[in-house]
Amino acid sequence: MKLLLLYGYLLIIVIxxxxxxxxxxxxxxxxxxxxxxxxxxxxxxxxxxVTIQLPVFNExxxxxxxxxxxxxxxxxxxxxxIQVLDDSTDDTKDKAKxxxxxxxxxxxxxxxxxxxNRQGFKAGALENGLKTAKGEFIAIFDADFVPNEDxxxxxxxxxxxxxxxxxxxxWDHLNRSYSLLTExxxxxxxxxxxxxxxARNRSGRFFNFNGTAGVWRKNAISDAGGWQxxxxxxxxxxxxxxxLKGWQFLYLPHVTVPAELPVEMTAFKAQQFRWAKGSIQTFxxxxxxxxKSNIAFKQKIETFxxxxxxxxxxxxxILSILLPINLMARLSLETTGxxxxxxxxxxxxxxxVMLFYLYTEYVVINETLTMKGKSKLKSALYMPxxxxxxxxxxxxxxxxxxxxxxxxxxxxxxxxxxxxxxDDRKLAIQSTVSGVTSNVYRLKEMNWVVVVEYALGxxxxxxxxYLLVNKLYSSIPFTMLFQFGFLxxxxxSSGNIFMRRKSVRT
Numbered sequence: 001m002k003l004l005l006l007y008g009y010l011l012i013i014v015i016x017x018x019x020x021x022x023x024x025x026x027x028x029x030x031x032x033x034x035x036x037x038x039x040x041x042x043x044x045x046x047x048x049x050v051t052i053q054l055p056v057f058n059e060x061x062x063x064x065x066x067x068x069x070x071x072x073x074x075x076x077x078x079x080x081x082i083q084v085l086d087d088s089t090d091d092t093k094d095k096a097k098x099x100x101x102x103x104x105x106x107x108x109x110x111x112x113x114x115x116x117n118r119q120g121f122k123a124g125a126l127e128n129g130l131k132t133a134k135g136e137f138i139a140i141f142d143a144d145f146v147p148n149e150d151x152x153x154x155x156x157x158x159x160x161x162x163x164x165x166x167x168x169x170x171w172d173h174l175n176r177s178y179s180l181l182t183e184x185x186x187x188x189x190x191x192x193x194x195x196x197x198x199a200r201n202r203s204g205r206f207f208n209f210n211g212t213a214g215v216w217r218k219n220a221i222s223d224a225g226g227w228q229x230x231x232x233x234x235x236x237x238x239x240x241x242x243x244l245k246g247w248q249f250l251y252l253p254h255v256t257v258p259a260e261l262p263v264e265m266t267a268f269k270a271q272q273f274r275w276a277k278g279s280i281q282t283f284x285x286x287x288x289x290x291x292k293s294n295i296a297f298k299q300k301i302e303t304f305x306x307x308x309x310x311x312x313x314x315x316x317x318i319l320s321i322l323l324p325i326n327l328m329a330r331l332s333l334e335t336t337g338x339x340x341x342x343x344x345x346x347x348x349x350x351x352x353v354m355l356f357y358l359y360t361e362y363v364v365i366n367e368t369l370t371m372k373g374k375s376k377l378k379s380a381l382y383m384p385x386x387x388x389x390x391x392x393x394x395x396x397x398x399x400x401x402x403x404x405x406x407x408x409x410x411x412x413x414x415x416x417x418x419x420x421x422x423d424d425r426k427l428a429i430q431s432t433v434s435g436v437t438s439n440v441y442r443l444k445e446m447n448w449v450v451v452v453e454y455a456l457g458x459x460x461x462x463x464x465x466y467l468l469v470n471k472l473y474s475s476i477p478f479t480m481l482f483q484f485g486f487l488x489x490x491x492x493s494s495g496n497i498f499m500r501r502k503s504v505r506t
Contacts, residue, residue: 019349027199029199041158044157049079049134049136052141053085054083055085057125070082070141071110073151084100084111085126086113087125097114100112137156138216139152144174144417148256151169161248163248165224166215167214169255170256172256178261182263184385184389185268190364204296205298220247224245231281233275264492265489266492266493267415273400314401314402317398327479392484450490450494457487461487
């Protein structure tokens with residue numbers, strides 16, 4: 001039985017090593033195509049009409065800021081339409097409507113479109129707005145994004161190439177330095193936007209629209225079948241359907257749009273759950289069509305690693321259960337020969353992730369204006385926490401994967417926004433006290449996921465003690481990543497809940 005568990009553990013490690021090798025491959029592709037920078041085919045002699053869609057649901061803390069900054073985007077007024085697609089059930093709708101009336105008096109073509117139901121959630125709102133949209137091109141911004149005035153000037157001319165169906169820009173972060181949690185989130189997102197998107201797009205592989213901070217050709221949306229709401233990631237779903245139709249996508253990493261990162265673990269986990277479940281739903285829906293399509297083999301392989309990436313969380317959960325058992329079994333069986341597997345597996349399954357994000361921050365710090373001059377050492381110090389947090393999310397995201405596999409329907413749960421930024425640290429702290437702890441949108445449900453996270457954190461605490469007693473010091477750092485990861489996510493999650501209960505009582 002011990003040998004069976006041992007070999008099962010090794011099998012999981014080998015599979016995770018394949019995912020780890022893919023990280024190295026993304027770095028290779030990024031470096032290979034790094035200088036393949038896109039330029040507009042030409043410039044529009046006559047600018048096209050553009051519609052900006054702002055899907056909103058209960059965003060009372062940020063909706064006015066959103067409308068203000070979008071109305072400041074430089075573009076001829078007679079060619080720009082703004083749609084506020086509001087599904088709100090609270091006073092957000094009153095604030096948004098009043099702001100639209102204010103902007104309309106200033107000569108801005110802005111429409112307030114309120115739905116009394118959330119059929120299709122965000123996808124339904126976008127689909128509804130598209131029925132009356134006058135623009136040839138559709139830009140989309142979520143409520144927590146703050147686009148710069150030159151956003152359209154930097155993007156629209158790429159559409160002079162009639163093959164381009166969508167342009168995605170890079171997410172930046174309004175509150176990167178707010179906390180350890182937001183610092184780690186920014187590193188995770190930088191890896192996706194700086195390395196993965198760039199490598200995939202410039203090497204001719206598929207990548208996706210991220211739901212916001214991008215521009216669509218309206219014809220590409222309709223040609224691909226329009227917005228559909230049978231997955232939680234309508235953006236990923238439409239992206240693959242459009243690319244399978246032959247539309248080309250373009251990623252512009254030099255064009256950035258800052259946004260607010262979740263400041264609470266519960267909100268971050270809800271966001272990750274939605275993304276993980278939606279990606280697996282999209283995998284189930286489209287992967288068969290992708291395999292049968294006539295796209296290149298390299299594109300099919302990359303598609304598996306892209307939309308199927310969250311299957312790795314299931315393996316991570318199994319690994320978490322088997323790791324302590326494996327350590328004890330190897331000690332009792334004296335399987336010294338297996339130690340030869342440890343080093344290559346470490347470099348494939350673990351070090352690959354660390355190197356991926358270290359290289360990400362090196363690129364972001366050295367080659368982008370938004371992070372110029374930031375400390376490389378500080379970024380490196382976050383790496384153990386980034387790794388641990390990825391482990392800690394495995395329960396939450398594994399639940400998402402299984403719900404997708406059994407086709408369990410769940411609503412589109414938005415990520416709460418609190419209007420927290422880094423511009424003034426003192427102001428940010430005050431906002432946390434007065435805005436976050438009493439925020440009406442805070443997620444507060446205590447569920448079995450947190451209980452399991454605590455259980456696994458305690459499980460690995462005893463494992464660390466076991467390793468100390470048996471003087472297996474070399475295994476302690478790796479094991480502590482699991483211990484810290486599960487306890488960190490559990491403590492922050494339950495801490496958010498206790499803060500909410502306290503604020504309600506007071």
